[in-house]
Amino acid sequence: MVIKSILVDDEPKSRKNLRLLLQEYCPGVEVIGEATSPAEAIKLIRQLQPDLLFLDIEMGAESGFDLLRSLNGAQTFEVIFVTAFDKYGIQAVKACAIDYLLKPINILELTSAVDKALQHIGPKKENLRLKELISNLDRGEDEQRIAIAMAEKIEFVTINNIIRLQAEGNYTHIYLNNGKKYMVSKTLKDYDDLLVPFGFLRTHQSHLVNFKKIASYVKTEGGFIIMSDGSQVPVSRMKKDEILKKIMI
Structure with missing residues (x-):
């Protein structure tokens, strides 16, 4: 099974490094596109319909969260967040059981995150964890929710x-x-x-x-x-x- 992925990061060196790591250690993941901004990423997502998104959190004045908010309709892809800032938004990501990687990327953490994503990739269906993350970003503290992952x-x-x-x-x-x-x-x-x-x-x-x-x-x-x-x-x-x-x- 080939997993179609898009890299979204405004730093060329970061995208190149991640692409090389995926080629070497995650041969089942094919990079079908790269974007340097949320606007570019939205076009690619709609055009290429990826299975997996590697998404930087901070991209200049915008963020990966802004990208997700801007997408209309049900999202059917998985997301692995990539960030150099372990405090920025990570609580929200962890709360919804969505994986993330800290820069510089650790190979074991990368392969583990990809393995977890693979467990959810299959026939196209709405990504409820991603939907919950987007909702959480707009909720007050008393309304925040976490994902409780059970067997089924x-x-x-x-x-x-x-x-x-x-x-x-x-x-x-x-x-x-x-x-x-x-x-x-x-x-x-x-x-x-x-x-x-x-x-x-x-x-x-x-x-x-x-x-x-x-x-x-x-x-x-x-x-x-x-x-x-x-x-x-x-x-x-x-x-x-x-x-x-x-x-x-």
Whole structure:
């Protein structure tokens, strides 16, 4: 299976480097076009109907996000974002389970990202993760959603509706306001990186909680937190002072 791809980046050296890496390490990916701006990319996408887009986030006064917003209709291609700025927009990308690469590109990360994209490439259908990303960019913080990837489907959950997360080996249990519970094959560390900017606190090696959903802090028996759903979450000795300081603000 040949994967038709387009490179979108305003830096010629970056496009050349990525093209050479793809030729060497991802022979199943064929570069069918290159664009230096969102306007050029839109024309190529409509003309060539790619399977995969390697999209730079920052391109002068515009961004890769601007490109996605400008495309009308359902998007049927996969996207791998490429950026030199690990803080810019990456939270939004990660929240929707879309892959990204940091410049300079690491070969192992490139092949891994391409392998993940290949899992979603097939008969042309709307890319719901991409649709969710575009929607997230225009939502307020309390309306932001994340992708919960399970074996047979991906569900999008409003971050503000998550009460807490609990680790179980390489899996994580996610508890919601409505009583729903998901078990996903990601570590708690993955969600820690993603959710702490949204006000989540790591109270223990195995627990991550939504600060907005804390009902009370019990000082006895070493200290623990009671969440809005009545669940009790332990607080480790190392985290106790940090949690108390946060609660008392």
